[in-house]
Amino acid sequence: MTLPTTTADAYFAPLLPWQTALWAQLTSRVLSSSNQLPHALLAAGMSGLGKRAFVWRLVAWLLCRQREQHVRGACGVCESCQWLKSGTHPNLAVLPHQLLPVEVAEDDTPLKSRDKKSKGNKANTEGAPPRIKVDDIRELQPFIYQGGQGLRICVLEHAETMTVAASNALLKTLEEPQAQVHFILISDHPAQILPTIKSRVQQLPLHRIETRLALDYVTNKLGSVVNHERVSQDEIAQLLTLAEGAPMAAIRLAQSPWYGKRALWLTTWQALREHRRSSTAASDYWQSQLDIDAFIQLSEVMLTEIQRMSLDLPPRQADISAQTLTDKPLPDMLAISDFADSLQRIKIARLQNVQDKFAYDALMQALSVL
Ligand SMILES: [Zn+2]
Structure with a gap:
């Protein structure tokens, strides 16, 4: 299988603006007389921070033969950089085996599969990543x-997927640091990593992102326009x-696909709870609007918003909350938690391939009593 050309891009993509200070700090430690790069690093935090972009860039630079002359990133032409581009670097090991950095520079989503090396241990781009075993x-x-x-x-992607036995084996290895390794x-879920492992690795402070830099970056990437509409700084x-x-x-x-449909979600919810619309009619309508998984995501975000309002917290979605409510009182915590349970049940049912229509019907039914 030919690897997508984007594979190599992750190693040579531009540094993200909020990572420049960390980059300078790490690279100068490496270039100091006694390479003071910690033996084990952890890039942790929620998806979307640019962790993977940073890691693959760092990997390429650490291995680059010309790193002293190219302190801002791997040279892209030396033997090591060529090996990375062809996906055959002898000094790089990545677990789980079938994963390689693909399309991570623009997006901090999990890696895609590499069929060639998969050992019947199916990796896919949508579902859970394969576990790292002992x-x-x-x-x-x-x-x-x-x-x-x-x-x-050695790069361990989705480190939280390590089994306990794998974690213990890794721990032994981390306790006997080898020079040059x-x-x-x-x-994305560091809370699930064993504390003993976490105590042996140094966490990279990738989550500290200055608001101004984040705003500028998002504005720039969205080109100020989404779905042909201008996006204001408030919206960003x-x-x-x-x-x-x-x-x-x-x-x-x-x-x-659902972000622009938040106000519509509220309208449906109001119509349902005021019995102006049946849950079957709402289900039929929404099936033509969004796939059920997108609707579930939308409902989760909206539920959080309703919960905030019930707690008298300031709205997070100022653009739609004004039109939110009718005379009917806000749902109480019990109703909110019941709806959250229904959402969970439907998500689990989806994993068991329950039909879209059935899931939609159940969700609208639950929404009508929220
Ligand atoms: Zn190089």
Whole structure:
């Protein structure tokens, strides 16, 4: 299988604006007389911060033969950079095996699969990533202990998917640091990584993003226009708030099929709870508007908003909240939690391939009693 050309781009993409200080700090530590790069690093935090873009760029630079002359990023032409481009670098090991950095520079989403190396352990782009098993860590041992010249790097993607046995095997390895061997762990869910592992790795402060830089970046990337409509700074600020400050997540949000349908969701909800519309009619209508998974995402965001209003917290979606409510009182916490449960049940049913129509019907029914 020919790898997409974007594979190599992740190694050589421009540095994200909020990562320049960290980059300068790390690279100067490496270039100091005694390479003071920590033995094991963790790039953790929610999806959309640009963690992966940073990691793959750092990997390329660390391995680059000309890094002293190219402190802002790998040269792209030396033997090492060529190896990266062809996906065959002898000094780079990536777990899970079938994952390679693809399309991470623009988006901090999980990696895509590499069919060639998959061992019947199916990876797919939408579902859960494959778990890192103890055998995977054992297979790394010759690579780690081979000695010899040059830096070697192990990247563990989705580090939270390590089994307990795999974590323990890795822990042993981390406790016996080898010269010239560096580990970089990546995780969107660091809370699920064993604390013993976390205590052995140094976390990269990738989550500190200056608001101004994030605003500028998102404005620039959206080109000020989404769906032919101009996007104001207030709207971009709102996107960033909803994305918990993660710039790539804010961009994904703006481009999602449901973001522009939030007001419509409220209208449907009001019509349902005031019995002006039946849940079947609402279900039929929305089936023609959005696929059910998008509607579930939309409903989760709207539920959070309703919950905030019930708690008298300031709205996060100033653009739509004004028109939110009728005379009917806001749902209480019990109703909100019932609806959240229904959403969860429907999400699980979706994983078991329940039909769109059935899921939509159930969701509208739940919405009518929220
Ligand atoms: Zn190079």
